Amino acid sequence: MIVPFGHVLMLAGMLFLLGVFCTVTRRNLIMIILGVEVMLNAAAIAFVGAALHWQSLEGQAFVLFIMAIAATEVSVGLALIVYAYRRSGSFDPSSYNLFR
Amino acid sequence: MIPFWAQDATHAMALLSTLMPLVAFLAIMLGTRSKEKLSAGLSIGAVAVSFGCSFLLLFRLWNLREPLEYSTRWVALNTVEIPFGFLLDPVSLLMLCIVTLICLLVQVYSLGYMAGDPGFSRYYAFMSLFAWAMTSLVLSPTLLQLFIFWELVGLSSYLLIGFWYEKFSATQAGKKAFVMTRAGDVSFLLGLILVLVYAGNLSIVEMNSPGFAGLMPSTMVTFAALLIFGGIVGKSAQFPLLTWLPDAMEGPTPVSALLHSATMVAAGVYLFARLFPFFTLSPAAMGIILFIGTVSMLLAATMAMVARDIKQVWAYSTISQLGFMIMGLAAGGYFAGVFHLTTHAGFKALLFLCSGVLIHTFHTNDLFELAKGGVRRLKIPMVALAVAAGALAGLPPFSGFFSKEAILAVLALSSNPIWLGAGFLGAFLTAYYAFRVIFILLFPPQTATESSDQLSGLPSAPKPSHHEGSSMTLIWPLIILASFTLLLGFLQGPLENFLVKEDKHVLLSHGVLGAWLPFIALFFALAGAGLAWVEFGRQGARQVGFAERVPFFRDLFSQRWYLDHFYRFFVDRVVDRGFSRLFAQNDNRVIDGSIDAMSRGTLETSRFLAFLQSGMIQYRLLASFAVMVLLSLYFFF
Amino acid sequence: MSLYAFIFYLTGGLIVASTAIAITRRHMVHAVIYLLFSFFGTAVLFYLLGAPLLAALWVIIYAGAIMVLFLFIVMMIRTDTTSEVMFPLSQWLPAAIFGAIYLAVGVAVVLMTPGTEVALPMVVGSPREFALYVFQNHWLSIEIVSLLLLVALVGAVSLGRGRGEEQTEDEA
Numbered sequence: 001m002i003v004p005f006g007h008v009l010m011l012a013g014m015l016f017l018l019g020v021f022c023t024v025t026r027r028n029l030i031m032i033i034l035g036v037e038v039m040l041n042a043a044a045i046a047f048v049g050a051a052l053h054w055q056s057l058e059g060q061a062f063v064l065f066i067m068a069i070a071a072t073e074v075s076v077g078l079a080l081i082v083y084a085y086r087r088s089g090s091f092d093p094s095s096y097n098l099f100r
Numbered sequence: 101m102i103p104f105w106a107q108d109a110t111h112a113m114a115l116l117s118t119l120m121p122l123v124a125f126l127a128i129m130l131g132t133r134s135k136e137k138l139s140a141g142l143s144i145g146a147v148a149v150s151f152g153c154s155f156l157l158l159f160r161l162w163n164l165r166e167p168l169e170y171s172t173r174w175v176a177l178n179t180v181e182i183p184f185g186f187l188l189d190p191v192s193l194l195m196l197c198i199v200t201l202i203c204l205l206v207q208v209y210s211l212g213y214m215a216g217d218p219g220f221s222r223y224y225a226f227m228s229l230f231a232w233a234m235t236s237l238v239l240s241p242t243l244l245q246l247f248i249f250w251e252l253v254g255l256s257s258y259l260l261i262g263f264w265y266e267k268f269s270a271t272q273a274g275k276k277a278f279v280m281t282r283a284g285d286v287s288f289l290l291g292l293i294l295v296l297v298y299a300g301n302l303s304i305v306e307m308n309s310p311g312f313a314g315l316m317p318s319t320m321v322t323f324a325a326l327l328i329f330g331g332i333v334g335k336s337a338q339f340p341l342l343t344w345l346p347d348a349m350e351g352p353t354p355v356s357a358l359l360h361s362a363t364m365v366a367a368g369v370y371l372f373a374r375l376f377p378f379f380t381l382s383p384a385a386m387g388i389i390l391f392i393g394t395v396s397m398l399l400a401a402t403m404a405m406v407a408r409d410i411k412q413v414w415a416y417s418t419i420s421q422l423g424f425m426i427m428g429l430a431a432g433g434y435f436a437g438v439f440h441l442t443t444h445a446g447f448k449a450l451l452f453l454c455s456g457v458l459i460h461t462f463h464t465n466d467l468f469e470l471a472k473g474g475v476r477r478l479k480i481p482m483v484a485l486a487v488a489a490g491a492l493a494g495l496p497p498f499s500g501f502f503s504k505e506a507i508l509a510v511l512a513l514s515s516n517p518i519w520l521g522a523g524f525l526g527a528f529l530t531a532y533y534a535f536r537v538i539f540i541l542l543f544p545p546q547t548a549t550e551s552s553d554q555l556s557g558l559p560s561a562p563k564p565s566h567h568e569g570s571s572m573t574l575i576w577p578l579i580i581l582a583s584f585t586l587l588l589g590f591l592q593g594p595l596e597n598f599l600v601k602e603d604k605h606v607l608l609s610h611g612v613l614g615a616w617l618p619f620i621a622l623f624f625a626l627a628g629a630g631l632a633w634v635e636f637g638r639q640g641a642r643q644v645g646f647a648e649r650v651p652f653f654r655d656l657f658s659q660r661w662y663l664d665h666f667y668r669f670f671v672d673r674v675v676d677r678g679f680s681r682l683f684a685q686n687d688n689r690v691i692d693g694s695i696d697a698m699s700r701g702t703l704e705t706s707r708f709l710a711f712l713q714s715g716m717i718q719y720r721l722l723a724s725f726a727v728m729v730l731l732s733l734y735f736f737f
Numbered sequence: 738m739s740l741y742a743f744i745f746y747l748t749g750g751l752i753v754a755s756t757a758i759a760i761t762r763r764h765m766v767h768a769v770i771y772l773l774f775s776f777f778g779t780a781v782l783f784y785l786l787g788a789p790l791l792a793a794l795w796v797i798i799y800a801g802a803i804m805v806l807f808l809f810i811v812m813m814i815r816t817d818t819t820s821e822v823m824f825p826l827s828q829w830l831p832a833a834i835f836g837a838i839y840l841a842v843g844v845a846v847v848l849m850t851p852g853t854e855v856a857l858p859m860v861v862g863s864p865r866e867f868a869l870y871v872f873q874n875h876w877l878s879i880e881i882v883s884l885l886l887l888v889a890l891v892g893a894v895s896l897g898r899g900r901g902e903e904q905t906e907d908e909a
Binding site: 067 | 757790794810843856
Binding site: 718719722725726728729732733736737 | 828831838
């Protein structure tokens, strides 16, 4: 007997909120990606907790896919950031407003 | 009854007489514009054919009892059928002959007058259009067809008045003529609609039939008659709308002759004569019309007394004489009005054509300049001018005497002696201004003559520049018209037989004054001519009219009783500042305002949306986060 | 409170604290290092929640590969982050408001859902079981994910070929 499932969910939710906060408020593209990683992390915790709660390996399998998605997102995202940085010399998302 | 075969031939002749000018117009506009002689030949040939046909028609139908109507269906609506065709009755036949004759003479005359003008072909094309419109108007069996050609007459007169379009005043005059007659035409059209609503069709024969009174209430008849008379006021330049006609002098002089005698302005009086039985249904309308005719006659006569421009004098006299015709018609003298229309067409065309010769020769419109130039040396035009002026003044044996006397006889029948008095006054003024012109031209001030004789070698003096080749084409129409003027008066009896089949000699019983009437009229005319002689003709006369000695009258008359000022004022104050400002404000505030508000709203909204749409990814993330939160609120609670 | 529960709350607190520190760092290297702690904590949590294979993979891939990639990029670009506006009011105020609502909703949902107060059992999904399960039930998805990774690789390579600067010069 570890902890109630609700506590796991609350921890995941709190982490998710931190990730959202980072993504939304930090004026830095790398930090935005970092916030996304934090959110994915929170989701993974919730899935693993759910797998334990319902005694099913489905949740753990899903975390595997989350990991793959995270790896993809980070590699492409960081490459895009570097590319954009070379073109504009800035990490500030507010300077990327050509479409405005 | 006329046999069947004759009907067809009559129809064919009517067709020929109206359509030939149209053919000429189309041919000139489409094909022969570059070839001047050919264009003129086409036009004159066409109008000659239609003249011949109309005279044949006149002789063939001399004993016509019932109006002949040929019509085909043009438009058939649900309840309204609009026919298109010809109506041949005495007045239309007579008018057709006048129109085609004057058109023919004027076109021949124009050969000389317009020679060398860059727009020679265009001139003839417009003349043909004018002839077509007028002949078709004259023969229209329905008021709708009449209205269509009425407008076409307005259009072609606009084109001809503004013929020298490079002259600013000419275009202005054309515009003024068009707009002012249009004001009358609106009223005409309203009248037509009123008649159409009650009667269901616009057939002239039906409107003139005695049974028509049963179709409309009498107040409506009065109303419709006055509305239709509004069109006549515009077209014939009667009292409130008379100022366009003097300005229409900007066109070439033959055009003025045509406009003033047979076509444009005559169309109004012709319409009145055409619908005469209809108008007689409403005594109230006839009273108002009589009043307007009298006012226009006297006003224009006073204006003519002080005008210095020879064409202006005749223009005012046209208004005056038209007013006189309308007086005659409104007083019940059908034949008198039409007869005066006929004689007036002849002598007014003659007056203008003579003046045209003078103007063409001396290149000035001013009476005193012309006199100094020595117009008395031009024998034939001056004699013709004197004949025409005599007719205008109503002196025997010229045609004007007979027709004027007929009108005065009708006026004498009316219960109110004011009209007869006004008629005599008008006759007096007419004789005065007609002979004023003649005496000014014939007897230039002695000093001026001498100086002009002395200075005749100098280039500055206006010199005759008569082209020998053109002189005969200019002179022959004058001779024909002058003989016409001399002879027409003696045709009064036959013409009256022709026009008024029944009720013969009812109108000829001269009221109180009886047989003395012609002599009284003659006395007034001679008095006017005599006054003109005293002031302008006799040796050492100061050549200043009695009206010109009083500054108030001089200004009043030469400024056309301030009618133009009044119009200017009216247009400025009421139309410009009142209506158009209202409309402009409606445009600015309501329409533009609402569109502005819409665009401003769009702009503001989009600016607001653009503020939201900062183009920054974090706001989008924030928004999607907020949406997610709110969705969770929505789904879980 | 059992030992497991204690470890859970300890690691949970550690994760939240290190993540909170990480996302507030001005210096990105510091942020990445703090986040590393957070991911290690996550791995411990996975182990605790009966997923040893995932814990190992988490350390290798997340804490190892991904974070190193971050570190690598941060060091490669060597950007000056002192000028960054850390938490603009226009961003953090709405974020905080909606975050508070989100937390309140989340807590309420968790508390109101029956079954969440039951303590989790102690079960371990061994790596063998897990591997068999994944490859029996999700082999197609695994292949698709591997294809996705390949595409990401190609994309990253093509983006990183340094065309950006040339185009900037062209446009300038």
